[in-house]
Amino acid sequence: MSLLLKNISLPLADFTLEVNVEMRKRVTAVFGPSGAGKTSLLDLIAGLRSARSAFIQLDGNVLTDTAKHISIATRQRGLGYVPQDLALFPHLSVRQNLLYGTNSRAAASPLFTFEHVVEVLEIEPLTSRGVTELSGGEKQRVALARALLSSPRLLLLDEPLASLDAPLKEKIIPYLARVRDEFRIPMLCVTHDRFEALALADEIVVLVDGKVRQTGPVLDVFNRPASAEVAKFVGVETLHPGQITNVTEGLATVSVNRATLTALAPPIVSREVFVSIRGEDVILQREAAVASSVRNRLSARVVALRTEGALVRVELDAGFPLFALVTRPACVELALREGEQVTALIKTPAIHLVPH
Amino acid sequence: MTSAEWQIVWFTAWVSALSTLVILPFGLALAWALARRDWPGKSIVETFVSLPLVMPPVATGLILLKLFGRRGGIGGLLHDKFNLDVIFTWRAVLLALSVMSLPLLVRAARVAFEEVNPRLEQIARTLGAGNWRVFFTITVPLAGRGIIGGMLLAFARALGEFGATIMVAGSIPGKTQTISLAIFQDVQLGDDTHAYRLLGVSVVLAFAAVWCSELFLRRRKK
Numbered sequence: 001m002s003l004l005l006k007n008i009s010l011p012l013a014d015f016t017l018e019v020n021v022e023m024r025k026r027v028t029a030v031f032g033p034s035g036a037g038k039t040s041l042l043d044l045i046a047g048l049r050s051a052r053s054a055f056i057q058l059d060g061n062v063l064t065d066t067a068k069h070i071s072i073a074t075r076q077r078g079l080g081y082v083p084q085d086l087a088l089f090p091h092l093s094v095r096q097n098l099l100y101g102t103n104s105r106a107a108a109s110p111l112f113t114f115e116h117v118v119e120v121l122e123i124e125p126l127t128s129r130g131v132t133e134l135s136g137g138e139k140q141r142v143a144l145a146r147a148l149l150s151s152p153r154l155l156l157l158d159e160p161l162a163s164l165d166a167p168l169k170e171k172i173i174p175y176l177a178r179v180r181d182e183f184r185i186p187m188l189c190v191t192h193d194r195f196e197a198l199a200l201a202d203e204i205v206v207l208v209d210g211k212v213r214q215t216g217p218v219l220d221v222f223n224r225p226a227s228a229e230v231a232k233f234v235g236v237e238t239l240h241p242g243q244i245t246n247v248t249e250g251l252a253t254v255s256v257n258r259a260t261l262t263a264l265a266p267p268i269v270s271r272e273v274f275v276s277i278r279g280e281d282v283i284l285q286r287e288a289a290v291a292s293s294v295r296n297r298l299s300a301r302v303v304a305l306r307t308e309g310a311l312v313r314v315e316l317d318a319g320f321p322l323f324a325l326v327t328r329p330a331c332v333e334l335a336l337r338e339g340e341q342v343t344a345l346i347k348t349p350a351i352h353l354v355p356h
Numbered sequence: 357m358t359s360a361e362w363q364i365v366w367f368t369a370w371v372s373a374l375s376t377l378v379i380l381p382f383g384l385a386l387a388w389a390l391a392r393r394d395w396p397g398k399s400i401v402e403t404f405v406s407l408p409l410v411m412p413p414v415a416t417g418l419i420l421l422k423l424f425g426r427r428g429g430i431g432g433l434l435h436d437k438f439n440l441d442v443i444f445t446w447r448a449v450l451l452a453l454s455v456m457s458l459p460l461l462v463r464a465a466r467v468a469f470e471e472v473n474p475r476l477e478q479i480a481r482t483l484g485a486g487n488w489r490v491f492f493t494i495t496v497p498l499a500g501r502g503i504i505g506g507m508l509l510a511f512a513r514a515l516g517e518f519g520a521t522i523m524v525a526g527s528i529p530g531k532t533q534t535i536s537l538a539i540f541q542d543v544q545l546g547d548d549t550h551a552y553r554l555l556g557v558s559v560v561l562a563f564a565a566v567w568c569s570e571l572f573l574r575r576r577k578k
Binding site for chain 2: 043048075090091101150
């Protein structure tokens with residue numbers, strides 16, 4: 001997939017959306033706070049609104065080129081759009097909703113047959129129901145299936161999980177991952193949720209106040225925010241790939257480079273995970289052998305120190321890069337200096353595993 | 357009820373129904389354009405459409421009489437080109453009823469269209485639907501109750517029309533006389549029993565139409 005967005009300029013209420021980016025990965029997350037212009041960007045790509053200037057090209061086909069006054073009609077763009085409110089047609093049954101887009105496009109891929117899509121998203125039992133009788137998660141899956149059944153070349157997802165509560169989010173993510181893998185369809189997913197971005201995306205585009213602040217592989221962006229602005233938004237914490245080697249009684253043993261951690265097992269167990277630890281959850285101490293309830297004690301070396309207001313951000317090498325946030329007095333008391341050995345303590349529930 | 361009375365009731369009912377059907381395509385198109393599009397002169401057209409609602413019906417009738425008379429712009433054209441006379445025929449009744457009831461249909465349909473979430477129409481377009489398909493499969497069904505409510509209101513208004521009709525169609529028994537015109541004439545001539553029977557019929561008809569439209573409009577709000 002190659003989606004080229006060039007010279008995009010769209011004045012919005014508080015700022016102008018200005019985008020110049022090329023997306024090449026299968027799943028790209030447009031990540032940014034609410035009101036950053038993310039939905040407007042999707043609407044532009046879908047041809048639902050027009051920009052002051054825009055050049056949009058999908059896999060070599062020009063969709064919009066304001067300079068040449070080209071704008072392909074929305075219905076001919078071949079895009080599946082799942083908006084944040086899902087926009088299921090309330091006067092039609094689930095089945096009628098699903099079939100709404102099926103006859104429209106010629107040369108439907110055999111992959112996107114009704115039976116297959118319905119099976120993958122497990123919505124067969126819902127098809128005879130009315131749309132208003134569905135739960136939030138069911139609606140989400142029906143909307144996704146409806147978009148897929150129009151055999152789109154690209155799936156646009158607007159905050160697919162924002163309206164769902166936490167347990168439901170974790171249930172929907174596997175479906176999205178399944179759609180990604182089963183239909184091999186490129187996705188552009190707008191989100192302000194780290195969890196969502198980590199679980200689904202290969203590449204991330206950080207959009208703040210209508211401007212692209214950083215693009216790159218998810219891990220790079222989260223670990224090495226290009227600016228303080230991005231950092232403020234993506235959060236400063238440890239994020240590193242790891243492998244679950246063992247799960248017993250709800251506890252997962254995770255190996256991260258040379259280190260081994262104990263964490264709560266995620267609801268969906270997959271071998272490959274991202275290990276996420278917030279800086280304020282890491283405790284540093286000088287003495288190694290003090291008995292405590294903390295399961296994770298890592299011997300670490302101080303790599304760098306950076307003062308951030310009342311706090312000091314300590315970069316450690318614990319077999320993998322680990323960040324700790326401590327107060328300045330604590331830093332003085334422990335006499336932390338670059339190259340010093342310390343012990344980093346992390347409580348088990350403070351380690352979050354995100355399946356990938 | 358005499359056969360002449362039945363003829364009046366029948367004529368009033370079908371010409372009212374026909375006027376509602378005649379204004380339907382135009383009324384819906386106009387209501388949609390007012391609800392969904394911005395165009396120059398929109399507010400002027402909006403005002404014009406509502407004018408028959410606030411102007412004295414007789415004045416509206418006079419305008420129509422001048423326009424559609426043989427010496428009027430439109431009437432002259434129809435007479436010369438198609439040998440078609442409007443004034444003092446059943447066509448004049450149809451014309452008067454249509455003009456007088458159009459505002460009610462347009463207003464109700466406009467509100468109904470405005471209440472349809474545009475996002476649903478947009479998503480239908482991403483699913484490959486063209487403008488007509490979106491209009492007939494998404495917009496109209498979702499605005500359906502409002503549209504039907506508006507049609508019933510327009511029909512009820514047509515049933516009772518008096519001022520504009522008497523100006524352009526006169527009150528010709530067996531030809532252009534509607535219930536309202538007949539009641540007026542009967543009372544003028546002192547034939548009260550005749551008038552009361554027609555009054556009873558018109559109350560029943562109006563009650564049924566308004567009651568149905570209330571039913572539709574109320575259910576839509578739920």
